[in-house]
Amino acid sequence: MARSMGAVRLKKTNPITLALGAALCIFILYFLIGSSGSGFSAARQAAAASHPLSPPTSPFRKSTGKAKYKAPPVAHYNLNNVTITSNPLEARENILLLTPMARFYQGYWDNLLKLSYPHELITLGFILPKTKEGNMATTELQRQIAKTQKSGPEKDRFKSIIILRQDFEPPIQSQDEAERHKMQNQKKRRAAMAKARNSLLFTTLGPATSWVLWLDADVIETPPTLIQDLASHDKPVIAPNCFQRFYNEEKKAMDERPYDFNNWQDSEAAQDLAKKMGPDDILLEGYRELPTYRALMAYMHKPDGLRAETVPLDGVGGAALLVKADVHRDGAMFPPFSFYHLIETEGFAKMAKRLGWQPFGLPNYKVYHYNE
Template sequence: MPPVRRNSTITYILAGILCIFFLYFFFGDSTSIPSFPNAPKQLIHSKQAASNALSPPSLPFIKPAKLGPDEVPAPPPVVHYQMNNVTTSSTPIENHETILILTPLARFYQEYWDNLCKLSYPHDLISLGFIIPKGREGNLATQQLQERIQKTQHPSNKDRFASITILRQDTEPITAQAEADRHALTVQKERRAAMSRARNSLLFTTLGPTTSWVLWLDSDIIETPASLIQDLASHNKPVIVPNCFQRYYNKEEEAWMTRPYDFNSWQDSATAQGLAEQMGPDEILLEGYAEMATFRSLMAYMGDPTSDPRAEVDLDGVGGTALLVKAEVHRDGAMFPPFPFYHLIETEGFAKMAHRLGWKSYGLPNYFVYHYNE
């Protein structure tokens, strides 16, 4: 007959302590969740989490207290994120989806900032990120931006943004050239490679674990519908871009008119593919230049203001003037190649890289945003 094992009182006590410990570990933080009306559901707050629901766990928004000579700074808190709960849907406001708006900024345009502040998406779900070149013009742009931020982010403003990050570029500066010089064919490879590095630095520094969407918005986009974010996200596409035009005054007609501006959103052609096959490994295809006729179908010429603004077209290349990307596309590894990637670079190279990762790009030829006219 086997011996009878009796559970002692101490065994029950230890088991009870263990159960309490595990229950506290998994559920103990739930009472410390601060009150955020639009707090993203994917964030499980720690007792020492940053005061802003969108802050990364390194607490960049809290200035540490001065330490004594023998004091050691406390390590950053552990914050738990449930990445499976990060949603990207056609109803982003209802799902409290966070938006990261990223802008490479070489010059500050007041019209850009005014348009940004007029966006109707809840501002407490929007984080802003800027990267600005070093140098005199970059210093001026930084100063002008900070002056606007101080007003917009003042505690008395109930419509302030969730967070704002400003980076100073530590690689090649984004040269703030005149428009004609900036678009010269001879400078495109160097200029767009520098732009790619700036975009990647900004993206990898600011993309957080609760970010659902990334909106790339150039600093010279001065007019968009106030519902830009909701309109683009409502299509629920991995990569989607509106049509970028420019308003200008026609002296002959004595009237304000519009013209296409961004030629980087296109559908590929057999001619372009043939040109690429004859190129060396370091050569790139560029769009919108008579010296390099690709005969691609450009979305810039598909636009019709009287047609359905929700009409979609498939794209093989995208421009970055106003580009909405699901954050998971970037998390998958799609970035802006500063090198020839299948003979494409920057935003067009990004579309190619996203496609190679299984993500398609789309365009809205009848939905317009407008570029500053120099």
């Protein structure tokens, strides 16, 4: 026996509800479509890499679909076409800005955004340790990157950004300044720093890179024209003078003092000390136990000196350091071992010199380190 179905009556929908539903659908569609893009102009999107295995310094936009990628195309690069000039802005040369980071400093990131060199020509590379502080720094770094790259003005957005995590344990857990600079911690600490720098460099150096700017995560103030200023000297390796602002209790006013003592000219005393050392011993700067009597660029600064004055160096620090990419391509790296009794950035300077690349410094051109 068939059962009869009664008529179904539909309740009339409120027009306001329909309007809100339509608006929500539009918003969802806009979010899904808009978030998949970079938000860049058509010109910058056209320069994006089409495959994830493209050179690491090329910008890459993830696909929104589920389709599998085809095999990466075979690409040919003629490095003879990569220019490295004293006017990188005019030549539109690509800059690789590399930072080993254990702590995140907001002043560092704010200073990056103030750099006047076109951000579309700057690739950022970071390496962070897998420690509690390193995890916190990574979280904050990613937050700032998302804020800048997704919602910030296009002029602030960088060409591409790479974040690496160290695959080795840090030699010391604390990043406090006093602990970092203890003499007994230096060899293992500097060796670990060298490994981190090398990992970062060899992972990110691309075929289109002209200059590599090393900038420490605790350098929070530089001239906006830092890249153009350093490159204008056309030196293979060049370092500004790193100072630190502090409150002078005697003067009852803000003052500044030298900070980085790894930019130096060698001395006979230091060479004599090295001759008495074992093959694995390293010569450190700034410790009473090792009086080197080197000429430190930190003390060459003259208040009325020319900012463009250059001096040849035998050792360099890594607070801020501009390097022609060809120097690194030629094999100059950061030795994590005793290299002529030098290690890390000072060992890099020695290696660069032995390859024919003379480092220079700018005693009257200052950048500023965070004051803990």
